[in-house]
Amino acid sequence: MSGAAHLTLTTDVVPFAIHGERLEVLLARQAADWRLPGGPIAAGEELDAAARRYLAAQTGLNDVYLEQLYTFAQPKRHAGQRMVTVAYFALVSTDFPSDDGAPADRQAHWIAVNELPAQAPDGAEIVALAHRRLASKLAYSTIALQLMTEHFTLSELQAVHETILGETLDKRNFRKRILALDCIEQTGALERRRGHRPARLFRAKRPGQVDFIK
Amino acid sequence: MSGAAHLTLTTDVVPFAIHGERLEVLLARQAADWRLPGGPIAAGEELDAAARRYLAAQTGLNDVYLEQLYTFAQPKRHAGQRMVTVAYFALVSTDFPSDDGAPADRQAHWIAVNELPAQAPDGAEIVALAHRRLASKLAYSTIALQLMTEHFTLSELQAVHETILGETLDKRNFRKRILALDCIEQTGALERRRGHRPARLFRAKRPGQVDFIK
DNA sequence: ACAAAAGTGTTTTTGTTACACCCATGT
DNA sequence: ACATGGGTGTAACAAAAACACTTTTGT
Numbered sequence A, B: 001m002s003g004a005a006h007l008t009l010t011t012d013v014v015p016f017a018i019h020g021e022r023l024e025v026l027l028a029r030q031a032a033d034w035r036l037p038g039g040p041i042a043a044g045e046e047l048d049a050a051a052r053r054y055l056a057a058q059t060g061l062n063d064v065y066l067e068q069l070y071t072f073a074q075p076k077r078h079a080g081q082r083m084v085t086v087a088y089f090a091l092v093s094t095d096f097p098s099d100d101g102a103p104a105d106r107q108a109h110w111i112a113v114n115e116l117p118a119q120a121p122d123g124a125e126i127v128a129l130a131h132r133r134l135a136s137k138l139a140y141s142t143i144a145l146q147l148m149t150e151h152f153t154l155s156e157l158q159a160v161h162e163t164i165l166g167e168t169l170d171k172r173n174f175r176k177r178i179l180a181l182d183c184i185e186q187t188g189a190l191e192r193r194r195g196h197r198p199a200r201l202f203r204a205k206r207p208g209q210v211d212f213i214k
Numbered sequence C: 001a002c003a004a005a006a007g008t009g010t011t012t013t014t015g016t017t018a019c020a021c022c023c024a025t026g027t
Numbered sequence D: 001a002c003a004t005g006g007g008t009g010t011a012a013c014a015a016a017a018a019c020a021c022t023t024t025t026g027t
Helices: A047-059 A123-138 A143-147 A154-165 A171-180 B047-059 B123-138 B143-147 B154-165 B171-180
Strands: A007-019 A022-030 A033-035 A038-040 A065-078 A081-091 A108-112 A184-191 A199-204 B007-019 B022-030 B033-035 B038-040 B065-078 B081-091 B108-112 B184-191 B199-204
Touching (some): A007 A123, A007 A143, A007 A154, A007 B007, A022 A047, A022 A154, A038 A047, A047 A065, A047 A081, A047 B065, A065 A123, A065 B065, A123 A154, A154 A171, A154 A199, B007 B047, B007 B123, B007 B143, B022 B047, B022 B154, B038 B047, B047 B065, B047 B081, B065 B123, B081 B123, B081 B143, B123 B143, B123 B154, B143 B154, B154 B171, B154 B199
Parallel strands (some): A007 A081, B007 B081
Antiparallel strands (some): A022 A033, A022 A108, A184 A199, B022 B033, B065 B081, B184 B199
C-alpha cells in the first residue's frame, strides 16, 4: 500500500519569453547539456514554490507568472528510482536579458521553441504542450500581458500574439478586440523610434493579474 | 536535495454522473466517513492507471472517461508524512446504478455536488474545480457524450448540459448546435414513454472519443 | 378531448472578418 | 520628398439568440 518507495517528486518549468519575433524557452545547464529548469521538491515545500526556487537558482528569474501544466509519471526511469514531474510554464517579460555573457559561461540560455535540442526526457513534448496551452489561452484571457514589459505599444502586443499563434493578425481588428477587454490603458507617453511616427505606450490596468473573457 | 523523504503520492478521482437533473459525485466509504475515491500510487504504476484501479476497487466503476485535473501538495499533513495528490475527474454514464443496497451496506454512494458533506481535505474544492472544468468543456468539446448511455434522446442530452451549466437552454438552438457538430447519429429506433410522442434515439458516432470544436 | 413532451424555421441581434488610407516622424 | 511604421472606421458576413406552433402518443 505504500507508494512512497524510491519516489522522487520534481518540477520542470517551461519559461517562455518573446525575443525578436521568436518564442523562446530558457534552458538551464545541467552537466553536459541543456534542460528545462527544475528539480526535486523539498520536504514541506509547495509545488509552485519549488518551481519558483529552481527558476531563480538555475536561471536568475524572479517574479514571473507561473501556471501548473500537467503531471507526468515515468514509471521506471533508472533502476528502482521513480520520477514524477509536475510541469509548470512561466511567462517572462521581454526585457529580461535575452542572453548575456559568453556562450560557454552562461548557466542558462534562451532557445527558440522550434529549435530545441534533443533534450531531457519528454522535454520537447512538455514544451509543445505548454505552447498549445498558452496559444489557446490567448483567445480567452489577458495572459499575453504577462510577457510584456511594464510599458508597451499595441504593435508590440500584437507581435507577441502573432508569434505565439504563428499567424498574422489584422491590426484594426486586434486593437478593437484588445481595447474592448478593458485590460490596458494609455500611459500618456510616447515611444519614439527613428524614422516613423511615435507610438502610444500602454500599461496593464491590473498588472500581474490574468483576466478571463466573457 | 532529496525530495523523497516520507512522500506519499496519491490520486483522488471525482466521478461525475447525472441522476434525475442532478449532478452527482460518487464517494467511497473510508473508515467512518465518505471520501473521493483514490489512494496511494503503487511503484511502477502510471498515474491514470492508479486512478482507474481505485475507482474499480472502491466503487466498482470501470471503463470511464478519465482526465487529469490538477496536482495538489499538502506540505505537511500528519506528522512528517507528506501527501501529494494528483486529482482526476471521471465521467460515468447515467445507467450506472445510482445507489443499490441498503444505505448502511454500500461501499460507495452518489451525492449531489451541492450537498457534499464536510469531507476529505480539499474535497469540496477539488469537486468545485472539476465541475468548473467540465462546464467550460461543454462549450468547446463533445465531452458531455461521455455521461450518456449508449442510446439517448436529444432532450436527455440537453438536460445533461443544463444540469452541468445550471441554466436552461433553448431547445431549437441546442439541437441545431449539437447536430452541426456531426458527433451523433440517429439509431432509427424510438424511445416510447407514456403520455407523449416518442423520441428519436441517438448514439455517439465515435463513442469513447472526445472531439474538440472549431 | 386533453395533457405532455417531441419536433421544427425564421427573424433579430450580435460579433467577426475583410479591407485602405492618412499621420507623424527621421533621413 | 520619401520611407517607415502608427493610427483609424465601415460594410459584409457569419454566428448566436430569441421566439411559437404543430405532432404524436397515452389516458
